[in-house]
Amino acid sequence: MTNGTTREALVRRLRDEMAAMPVLDTHEHFTPEPYHLTNRYNFYYWLMPYIQYDLVSVGMDPRHLWRPPADEAEVDARFREIRDLWPLVRNNSYARPFRMALKEFYGEDDLTEANYRELGRRMDETRYPGRYREILQERCGIRGILNQTGAFDYGDPFMRGSVGLVNRIVEPEIRKFLDARPDAGLDDLADDIRAHIDAAKAGGAILAKFDASSFLVPPDRKAAEAEFGEVRKGAPLRIGALSCWLYEQALAKVGEVGLVAAVHTGVWGDINYKKPELLFPVVERHRNVTFDIYHMGMPYTAACGFLGKNYPNAYLNLCWSHIVSERMTVHALDEWMDYVPMSKIFGFGGDFNTMPENIWAHLEIARENFAEVMADRILRGRLDLDEALRILRAWFFDNPVRVYGWKGVEPA
Ligand SMILES: [Zn+2]
Structure with a gap:
């Protein structure tokens, strides 16, 4: 076995063992489920709380921080505003959990013109107890x-x-x-x-x-x-x-x-x-x-x-x-x-x-x-x-x- 495969095997073993370990999540600001069940989602929720700050750093209007679009027209306008900014921040660490979740739970590789509206609808479908x-x-x-x-x-x-x-x-x-x-x-x-x-x-x-x-x-x-x-x-x-x-x-x-x-x-x-x-x-x-x-x-x-x-x-x-x-x-x-x-x-x-x-x-x-x-x-x-x-x-x-x-x- 080469050193490379030893390391790979070790990393895999460590990942597998960690997946079975109990976790105490030591810090969230997580809205309890009753909020989740009644909220109306759109793609911008994925950009809060962190990606939005990187977007401001490259030109998004800071007044949009913590202000998700309120209706379909605003959803479209917000996407148009960030469309050319997104490629500048999508490879940063803040963006990674979103892109991993997008892939894992929605089967999508990226946020695009073609999927941003649909994404909001699919997020709403996750509003069920449990x-x-x-x-x-x-x-x-x-x-x-x-x-x-x-x-x-x-x-x-x-x-x-x-x-x-x-x-x-x-x-x-x-x-x-x-x-x-x-x-x-x-x-x-x-x-x-x-x-x-x-x-x-x-x-x-x-x-x-x-x-x-x-x-x-x-x-x-x-x-x-x-x-x-x-x-x-x-x-x-x-x-x-x-x-x-x-x-x-x-x-x-x-x-x-x-x-x-x-x-x-x-x-x-x-x-x-x-x-x-x-x-x-x-x-x-x-x-x-x-x-x-x-x-x-x-x-x-x-x-x-x-x-x-x-x-x-x-x-x-x-x-x-x-x-x-x-x-x-x-x-x-x-x-x-x-x-x-x-x-x-x-x-x-x-x-x-x-x-x-x-x-x-x-x-x-x-x-x-x-x-x-x-x-x-x-x-x-x-x-x-x-x-x-x-x-x-x-x-x-x-x-x-x-x-x-x-x-x-x-x-x-
Ligand atoms: Zn915090």
């Missing part, structure tokens, strides 16, 4: 989803909820608070946020969502007071002294009630605000808080890895990373295996909002990436197949189940 279960549970082997759509609890043991502090410490919420309580001080505002966290915990949430920019500047009570005075007089709330001080209070409360602090890092917009480097003093200051750090800090993957290495309370979550960049994920993960303990990694989170077929495709890509990394390390003599499989099972399931303390998802 579609989610068929794909997510039965086909993907997903045992549970850590979901973030605003609900603390989904009334369904398959989905656990979160408290989105990134949607709470924002200007409209602070204005609402000040309108209701014009004489309230900074401590009253912090108390209001703490009460919201208590309600989330009591309501069934198991994590709280932050962003690296939540910790952009060190907490400074005096500077926060000054900014609060300005905001009260009508100044806009910017990321800075006030927001960061409030997030610091929220984080302490999250630790006190025992929620996991999930923190977005990397990728979006001005990535200087999203650097994993911002989190080192935060993780160090809050030793009693368990941190679930998202997206490998892309593109700052090495710094992100050292958060997991250096701190017992920091875990690294590969949610979304596999489809931001396959190769960056593979290269970074191979490096991480040099220095990050194996108990620190959560392997998969789809980070999608609709169409369970997207999650299936994303999970396939995750398995492909892991097979690449493990096959090469096995061939380099760094570990054997059995140990690689034990580690993969920990990444897909055991690690997040243990860290989140999620009882009842263990496979029979």
Whole structure:
């Protein structure tokens, strides 16, 4: 057997074994099935949430972000707008789950002039009760989803909820608070946020969502007071002294009630605000808080890895990373295996909002990436197949189940 066929056989074996492993999907924004059953679909739903940003990067009107066409005429207009842009982004990683799902579930190779209308009609045909279960549970082997759509609890043991502090410490919420309580001080505002966290915990949430920019500047009570005075007089709330001080209070409360602090890092917009480097003093200051750090800090993957290495309370979550960049994920993960303990990694989170077929495709890509990394390390003599499989099972399931303390998802 040549080395080439050895590697191919190893990759295939790893893929087969992974297909039988239970999965805890550690991060989605997935709309529960009642929405799916009543929504009216069209092709643009496949371009949300991620491909649309690449389309804006090459000229699509940014006002169309998160605005699927409302009728047939708009569907036609939207397709005409993106027709010449699509070839510029269809080979990027964001586009890959869509194209895989298109092939697997619709038998189509690409989005075209000839099939975009029909595609919407066929998507509508997937609106039957049990579609989610068929794909997510039965086909993907997903045992549970850590979901973030605003609900603390989904009334369904398959989905656990979160408290989105990134949607709470924002200007409209602070204005609402000040309108209701014009004489309230900074401590009253912090108390209001703490009460919201208590309600989330009591309501069934198991994590709280932050962003690296939540910790952009060190907490400074005096500077926060000054900014609060300005905001009260009508100044806009910017990321800075006030927001960061409030997030610091929220984080302490999250630790006190025992929620996991999930923190977005990397990728979006001005990535200087999203650097994993911002989190080192935060993780160090809050030793009693368990941190679930998202997206490998892309593109700052090495710094992100050292958060997991250096701190017992920091875990690294590969949610979304596999489809931001396959190769960056593979290269970074191979490096991480040099220095990050194996108990620190959560392997998969789809980070999608609709169409369970997207999650299936994303999970396939995750398995492909892991097979690449493990096959090469096995061939380099760094570990054997059995140990690689034990580690993969920990990444897909055991690690997040243990860290989140999620009882009842263990496979029979
Ligand atoms: Zn997300």
